[in-house]
Amino acid sequence: MLKKESLHGMWGSRWVFIMAATGSAVGLGNIWKFPYITGENGGGAFVLVYLICIALIGLPLMMAEVLIGRRGRQSPVNSLRDVAEESGQPKAWQAVGLLGALAGFLIFGFYSVVGGWVFSYVSEMAQGSFNGAGADQVGDAFSGMLADPKRMLIWHSIFAFASMVVLVRGVNDGLERAIRILMPALFILLLVVFGYAFSTGHMGEAFHFMFDFSPEKLTANAVLVALGHAFFTLSLGMGTMIAYGSYMTKKASIGSTALTVVVLDTLVALVAGLAIFPIVFANNMDPGAGPGLMFVTLPVAFGNMPMGQIFGFLFFVLVGIAAWTSALSLMEPSIAFVVERFNIKRPLACLVLGLAGWLLGIAALLSFNVWSDVHLLMGKGIFDTLDYVTANIMLPLGGLLIAIFAGYVMLRRFTQEELSLSEGQYQAWRITVRYIAPVLVVIVLVNQLFFS
Numbered sequence: 001m002l003k004k005e006s007l008h009g010m011w012g013s014r015w016v017f018i019m020a021a022t023g024s025a026v027g028l029g030n031i032w033k034f035p036y037i038t039g040e041n042g043g044g045a046f047v048l049v050y051l052i053c054i055a056l057i058g059l060p061l062m063m064a065e066v067l068i069g070r071r072g073r074q075s076p077v078n079s080l081r082d083v084a085e086e087s088g089q090p091k092a093w094q095a096v097g098l099l100g101a102l103a104g105f106l107i108f109g110f111y112s113v114v115g116g117w118v119f120s121y122v123s124e125m126a127q128g129s130f131n132g133a134g135a136d137q138v139g140d141a142f143s144g145m146l147a148d149p150k151r152m153l154i155w156h157s158i159f160a161f162a163s164m165v166v167l168v169r170g171v172n173d174g175l176e177r178a179i180r181i182l183m184p185a186l187f188i189l190l191l192v193v194f195g196y197a198f199s200t201g202h203m204g205e206a207f208h209f210m211f212d213f214s215p216e217k218l219t220a221n222a223v224l225v226a227l228g229h230a231f232f233t234l235s236l237g238m239g240t241m242i243a244y245g246s247y248m249t250k251k252a253s254i255g256s257t258a259l260t261v262v263v264l265d266t267l268v269a270l271v272a273g274l275a276i277f278p279i280v281f282a283n284n285m286d287p288g289a290g291p292g293l294m295f296v297t298l299p300v301a302f303g304n305m306p307m308g309q310i311f312g313f314l315f316f317v318l319v320g321i322a323a324w325t326s327a328l329s330l331m332e333p334s335i336a337f338v339v340e341r342f343n344i345k346r347p348l349a350c351l352v353l354g355l356a357g358w359l360l361g362i363a364a365l366l367s368f369n370v371w372s373d374v375h376l377l378m379g380k381g382i383f384d385t386l387d388y389v390t391a392n393i394m395l396p397l398g399g400l401l402i403a404i405f406a407g408y409v410m411l412r413r414f415t416q417e418e419l420s421l422s423e424g425q426y427q428a429w430r431i432t433v434r435y436i437a438p439v440l441v442v443i444v445l446v447n448q449l450f451f452s
C-alpha cells in the first residue's frame with residue numbers, strides 16, 4: 001500500500017523542496033564544468049544546444065523522478081518497487097533504484113575529492129597565495145597538489161565529513177536546516193562575484209562568447225557533451241530527485257516546482273559563465289583551457305586584479321557551498337535505502353556509507369600520484385574511471401530506464417493524477433518521456449560506448 005508520508009521526514013514547504021533540489025542541481029557541474037565545456041566547444045552554439053536539451057529532456061525527466069518519489073514515499077529503490085507493483089508490474093524495477101543509489105555513492109567518491117580541492121583553494125585564497133602569480137606558478141601549484149596525497153587526503157576528509165555531519169541529522173534537522181542557510185548564501189555570493197566581473201569592463205566580450213551563434217563551431221561531439229551535461233547538472237538519472245520528491249507535499253504542483261528548479265539551475269550556470277569569462281578575458285587568458293579553467297586560469301586572473309584576493313576567496317566559498325549541497329544529495333538515496341532495507345537508525349547508515357565513500361575517495365585521490373599506474377577501464381585511472389562510468393554510462397542508462405518507467409510502466413491514470421496538468425501539457429510531457437527522451441538518450445549512450 002502506498003504511504004502518505006516518508007519515514008525519513010517531509011520538507012517544511014514547497015520552497016524547501018525547490019531549494020533542496022536546486023542545491024542538488026547547482027554544483028561543480030554549473031560553476032566548474034559548464035563554463036569550461038562551453039569554452040572548449042566554442043561558446044554560443046553549444047549554449048543553445050544545451051538549453052534545448054534542458055528543456056526537451058531535462059524538465060520532463062525531472063518531473064518523472066519527482067512524481068515517482070512522491071508516489072512511492074520511500075528511497076528510490078523501494079519507491080520504484082511499490083509504484084511498479086501498483087501498476088501491476090514486476091518488483092524487479094527496484095533494480096533501477098539500486099543502480100542509481102550505487103551511482104550516487106560512486107560519484108560521491110570523486111566529487112568529494114574535487115570538493116576538497118575547492119576547500120583547499122578557499123584556504124589558499126584567504127592566504128593570498130596567488131597574489132601576483134603567473135600562469136606557470138599556479139599551474140605548478142595545482143599539479144603540486146595532485147602530487148601530494150596527504151594534502152588531498154586532509155581536504156577530502158574535511159569535505160566528506162562536512163557532508164556526513166549534515167546527513168546524519170536527517171531530512172529536517174540536517175538537510176533542511178543546512179539548505180535554508182546555504183542556498184541564500186550561494187545566491188548572494190554569485191551576485192557579488194557577478195558584480196565584480198561586471199566591473200572589469202569585459203562583460204560584453206563574455207556575452208558575445210557565450211551567446212553569439214556560430215553554427216560552424218558545432219560538432220556532433222558538442223551535441224553529445226551538451227546532452228550528457230543536461231543530465232549531470234540537473235542531478236538526473238540516479239534517483240536523487242526520487243529521494244527528494246519523496247519528501248515533498250502532495251499539495252505542490254510537480255510541473256511548476258520542477259520548472260522552477262530547472263530555470264534556477266540554468267540561470268546559475270549562465271550567470272556563473274558570465275562571472276567567470278569577463279575575469280578570464282580581462283587578463284587576456286584562454287577561455288578554452290579545459291578542466292584547469294577554475295583551478296589554474298581563474299586563480300591567475302584573481303591574483304592579478306585589484307581586490308582579486310577578496311573576490312577570489314568569495315568565489316571559492318561559493319563553489320564550496322555549491323559542491324557541498326550537491327554532495328548531500330548524492331548520498332541521500334543510498335542512506336535512505338540502507339535505513340529502510342536493514343531497518344537501522346540513520347546515524348549508523350551514515351557512518352557505514354560515509355566511511356565507505358571516504359575510502360573510495362582515497363582510492364580516487366591516490367590515482368593522481370601513488371596509484372597512477374593502476375588502470376581500470378580503457379587505460380583510465382581510478383578517478384577517471386569513476387567519473388566516466390557514472391556520468392557517461394550509469395546516469396544516461398538510469399535516465400533511460402526512469403523515462404521508460406514513467407512513460408510505459410506506470411499506468412497512465414497514475415502519472416496523470418500525480419502531475420495534475422492540463423490535458424495538453426500532460427500530452428506534451430507523455431510524448432517526451434515515451435519517445436523523445438529515450439531516443440535521444442540511446443543516441444548518447446551508443447555514442448559514448450562505441451564511438452569515443
Ligand code: TRP
Pocket residue numbers: 024025026027028029030104231232233234235236237238240326327329330395
Ligand atoms: N548536479 C550536480 C552538479 O551539477 C551534481 C550532482 C548532484 C548529481 N547529485 C547528482 C549528478 C545526482 C547526477 C546525479 O554538480
